[in-house]
Amino acid sequence: MKAFKAPKTSLGNLDAEAAAILITAAADIALIIDEHGVIRDVAFNSEDLAAEMEGEESWLGRPWLDTVAEDSRPKVEAMLKDVADRALPRWRHINQGAGRDGSVPILFSTVRVGEGGRVVAFGRDLRPLSLLQQRLVEAQQSIDRDYARLRHAETRYRMLFQLWTEPVLILDAATLAVLEANRAADQLLGRGGKRGTVRIFLDVFAERARERIQLMLAGMRATGRAEDVQAVLQEDGRDVLVSATPFRQENASLVLVRLTYPQGEAGAVVLPRAKSKMLRLVESVPDAFVVTEQDGRIVTANAAFIEMAQLGAEEQAVGQPLERWLGQPGVEMEVLTANLRQRGPVRLFATTLRGEYGATVDVEISAVTVMNGTGPCFGFAIRDIGTRVTAPGRAAGRAPRSVEQLTELIGQVPLKDLVREATDVIERLCIEAALELTGDNRASAAEMLGLSRQSLYVKLRRYGLGDLPAENDGMG
Template sequence: MKAFKAPKSSLGDLDAEAAATLITAAADIAIIIDSAGAVRDVAFNSESLAQELAGQDSWLGRPWTDTVAPDSRPKVEALLADPGEAAARPWRHVNLLSARGASVPVLFSAVRLSKGGRAVAFGRDLRQLSALQQRLLEAQQSLDRDYSRLRSAETRYRLLFQLWSDPVLILDAAAQKVTETNQAADALLGRTPRRPQGRELLDIFAAKGRESVEMLLAGVRATGRADEVRVLLEDGKDIVVHASPFRQENAAYILVRLAIPNADANAIVLPKAKSKLLKLVENVPDAFVVTGPDGRIMTANAAFLDMAQLANEEQALGEPLERWLGQPGVELEVLTASLRQRGPVRLFSTSVRGEFGAVTEVEISAVSVMNGVGPCYGYAIRDVGPRVAPPMRPGTGRAPRSVEQLTELIGQVPLKDLVREATDVIERLCIEAALELTGDNRASAAEMLGLSRQSLYVKLRRYGLGDLPADGPE
């Protein structure tokens, strides 16, 4: 601190009002304390601080130590002690008590006047600095929590990575160099803590398999999609190489997993061409579903899951196909009966209902296959959308009511009439489907429906189907 060189001549005669103005302007808050340590007057240069410390008139006549927080009282006592030289006067952080009981941080320095033993405490408002420090502390604590979670996640990843029984390697996609391995891969590559380099990845494969692995890695880099190849190790063991690309810190890497094929004696090993065929069926745009003899789904491809609005195959497994197909309890039974009696079915028109209400017009081709225990049925379902409209059959009378039309009648007609109307709709649909499947052979259609020919003709006349003479069949 450097004082004025000639304060008496430069400042002149200052009266009390001028001195008070100077003291008020020099600090955000100024407190006059008498020789006994009691507050005699208070002045503010900060309007917000004055509002925060509203009610400071009650300080007058009270010891200054009573207006501060308990942890700040020793600091106030040190400020009021004889400060010695002006250059040695310290600044101390003092927490004043507001009328609401909150602590207001202020940085104080005290100067004792020459007359009367009074002192002036100059204060600087630290609220903004304290708020910034608090936000900095909260940000630091948040960063510490994030770092802790990241360290925990990395520890779990390292533990799982090392305990994985299959050899797993991470390759630099550009240089094809091994950057990280687990314990199983270290044993396969001959890596040890004393000899970390070991052999390169391609060295562990037989000469004929190295080219396949190189093509696999090149394909993964080019397409960005995971793939696999089955090759032989150098010692003649069969192994499947899985490669999956990923990016980290703007660099491309490949995760390589070496899996030993299942050696179960009951497992069926398909030829390479058949394996590719299954992959194609899984990825074709047409839906494909396999059901058991009870009509419950055994497997379904991705296209059917999209059509039925399902998230994964597990939601479809074990469920009846009729849950999503056409009219429940009618069309699937007609398909199944035709498969059992007449073999493959082609271009059967119906619809598929999604879980969220979407309805897709489709054509189904179906086939049955014996699997040793009983028949299983395969359904190829093609979305035809609005392209194909079912032709009107000659002699058809009024169109049957749809489900939506029946729903609109609720509240307008009695329940028994609704039930009768719904029964007529289902009966007509079954008869039309049977006629379609049998090529309009009414004898076969009657047999398929479990009716006598005479009963079928009565129903055909009732619904206006076909060309029947008024007096019945000949």
């Protein structure tokens, strides 16, 4: 604490009345306490707080210890001892008694004045901060609910994408080069699922149809909309309906094109136009998708899964058990399928995926059960989380598990490990919230959490939260 350089000169002849006005203005509540710890006078700077503290007149002549909640008495004793020892003042959270069996959270600091042992306790009303904390919790709960709804919708879109049988392509708007294509489009382009060959979109069609498609794409670039056109394929002369939708990604102009075969074409499935728009949205998602039979053997897998599993083509995965690449053989797949049969969809199941050549990545799995003509099959959406970006100012350590993830671990790890994991999650979240509320002031955060600064530093190092100095920082 740094005092005034020349208080007698700068403050002038400051009498008791002026000092009382200054003390009242400096705090929401001020207590005058004698050398025996007895309250001699009380002042309020807030009418609301004075009304909340009804019966404060009964504090006069009573020890301060008797006017606070039971859990705050050790803190009051420590504050009075510090001021008697002339130690530096510290702010402490005190639950000051109010009305019948009530209390109000107050942040107190004590200062010794004069030579008679009198002490002034300055208090700040913490109710606005408590209200802010409550709003923060409610906002977080609302975000969690919205995120869960988005995850459900995303899972449904992913399954639709995997079951789609019509050719869908993503083109460069300027050159019309094919950037991405689904499995049906790869077969149409003659690439057999291989991504190495670059093809021009117009080469797929007969020469007499290319002019109409070029006019459609030119109109789309000018107006942002395109009417569907009929065209003929170059390879086998079949008629197709060409639909195009422009979009932008990373400052690049792209076009999503869908080819629809006429109704009744052998081997073709024509979905309603609304469903086809849904497919356009999910076509470019870079996550892995796998469909398996009830016994866990792969029926089909997209290119992202083939790449993650380090395979050359989809044929190498079809007919193989998914657990060959997933987590611990005989454990992870059994837990997933058991949850799918008994509880329905699975979300955010954390595990690992092993490639054919030894590469291992951390993944999250969402899974659903889909009924087909011969019985149920399982769909798995697999997301690589190994390269997930951490928040600025936080170490790139393992992110805390969510409640859903902890639930999914039941049956995989012992109960004592689940309890320890849940405790760590709660402790880390509380520390992060305290640091946010105090503007990363670790001394205040430790006080708010009821920890010593040294204990807080130990926990910060344990969870990798923030950059720690070589020595403890001062009060700030």
